[in-house]
Each structure stands twice: as structure tokens, then as C-alpha cells.
Amino acid sequence: MKNKCIWFLGLSGAGKSTLSTLLKDKISKNEKVIVLDGDVLRTGLNNNLGFTDEDRIENGRRTAEAAKLFLAEGYWVLVALITPLDQMRENNRKILGGSYFEIFVDTPLSVCQQRDPKGLYSKVASNQIQNFTGVSAPFDIPKEADLAIFTKDKNPEECVEEIYQIIFS
Numbered sequence: 001m002k003n004k005c006i007w008f009l010g011l012s013g014a015g016k017s018t019l020s021t022l023l024k025d026k027i028s029k030n031e032k033v034i035v036l037d038g039d040v041l042r043t044g045l046n047n048n049l050g051f052t053d054e055d056r057i058e059n060g061r062r063t064a065e066a067a068k069l070f071l072a073e074g075y076w077v078l079v080a081l082i083t084p085l086d087q088m089r090e091n092n093r094k095i096l097g098g099s100y101f102e103i104f105v106d107t108p109l110s111v112c113q114q115r116d117p118k119g120l121y122s123k124v125a126s127n128q129i130q131n132f133t134g135v136s137a138p139f140d141i142p143k144e145a146d147l148a149i150f151t152k153d154k155n156p157e158e159c160v161e162e163i164y165q166i167i168f169s
């Protein structure tokens with residue numbers, strides 16, 4: 001099967017990093033695979049970008065262009081980026097074309113706030129972080145995702161099995 005860019009998008013705490021890492025473990029048994037995680041990219045390649053709409057769009061563009069380079073080398077590319085704006089998703093389709101497979105990690109804000117894996121939502125609640133996606137910055141509900149995964153009542157392994165079956169069956 002031809003390699004693809006599987007792009008996980010969703011709120012902070014939705015499960016993008018968890019699911020992309022687990023999927024990498026599965027795919028890497030047979031294929032070359034790399035994870036491009038927003039948090040990690042923002043420490044290097046994208047470390048001059050913040051969280052305005054303009055910076056998020058540039059963050060997405062650079063990530064999609066990096067993904068395209070790895071696709072050309074035969075890698076499966078797993079991206080974990082909030083990607084909150086319709087415009088960012090349209091750019092992905094332009095840059096990556098038929099190789100782009102979009103997964104909406106669909107987890108309600110209330111569940112993300114409860115999970116709060118990095119303690120960010122409590123910082124948002126005490127006004128230590130501004131422009132936070134889903135709270136004080138927009139998250140456009142994805143209308144054209146290839147797949148939506150509801151994580152609320154499932155464990156990560158079940159979600160990844162569901163994704164794996166859909167992509168590889």
C-alpha cells in the first residue's frame with residue numbers, strides 16, 4: 001500500500017500524541033514511519049511561532065511541507081497538531097493531495113479539561129495562558145475529515161486498532 005500522511009487533529013488533550021505514538025509502533029513493524037508532533041516541532045523548526053491564527057497557519061504549512069519531504073522518501077508520516085482552522089486543513093489538502101488522510105480526534109472539551117495531561121487547562125483557568133484553543137481561541141469543527149475517532153469511552157489501544165483496520169483493510 002502506498003505511504004500516506006495520517007494527520008491527527010483535535011483539542012489539546014484530545015489524544016493526538018498518544019494515538020500517533022501507538023500507531024507508529026504498529027506501522028513500524030513493516031514500514032518506515034516518522035511522527036511530527038506539534039509540541040516537538042515548536043521546540044525547533046517552528047520555535048519562532050506563537051498561537052495567533054497567522055502563526056498557527058504558518059506552523060501547519062511548514063509541517064505539511066516537512067511531511068511532503070518524508071512522503072517522497074517512502075515514509076508513513078504521522079502528524080499530531082491541533083490544526084484548529086479550516087484554512088490550515090485546506091492548505092494540507094493543497095500541499096499533500098491524495099496522500100493526506102485526516103483524522104479528527106474527537107474528544108469533548110470537558111473531557112480534555114478533566115484529563116489535563118500537561119496541566120495547561122488549569123493554567124488557562126487562572127489566566128496564565130491566552131488564546132488557548134477551544135477556550136479562548138477558535139477550533140473549527142472539521143467537516144471533511146476522512147475519519148473521526150471518539151476517544152471518550154474507549155482506551156487508546158482500541159482507538160488505534162480501529163484506525164489501523166480502516167487504513168490498512
Ligand SMILES: Nc1ncnc2c1ncn2[C@@H]1O[C@H](COP(=O)(O)OS(=O)(=O)O)[C@@H](OP(=O)(O)O)[C@H]1O
Nearest residue numbers: 012013038039051056059081082083130131132133
Ligand atoms: N494557546 C495555546 N493554544 C493551544 N496549545 C497551546 C497554547 N499554548 C501552548 N500550547 C501547547 O502547544 C501545543 C499545540 O501546538 P500545535 O502546534 O499542535 O498547535 S497549532 O496546530 O498550531 O494550533 C499544545 O500541545 P497539545 O496539548 O499536545 O495539543 C500545547 O501543549
Ligand SMILES: Nc1ncnc2c1ncn2[C@@H]1O[C@H](COP(=O)(O)OP(=O)(O)O)[C@@H](O)[C@H]1O
Nearest residue numbers: 012013014015016017018115117151154155156
Ligand atoms: N481513547 C484515548 N485515546 C487517546 N488518549 C486517551 C484515550 N483515553 C484516555 N486518554 C488519555 O488522554 C491523554 C491525551 O493526551 P495527549 O495524547 O498528550 O493529547 P494531545 O496530544 O491531543 O494533546 C493521555 O493522558 C491519554 O492517556
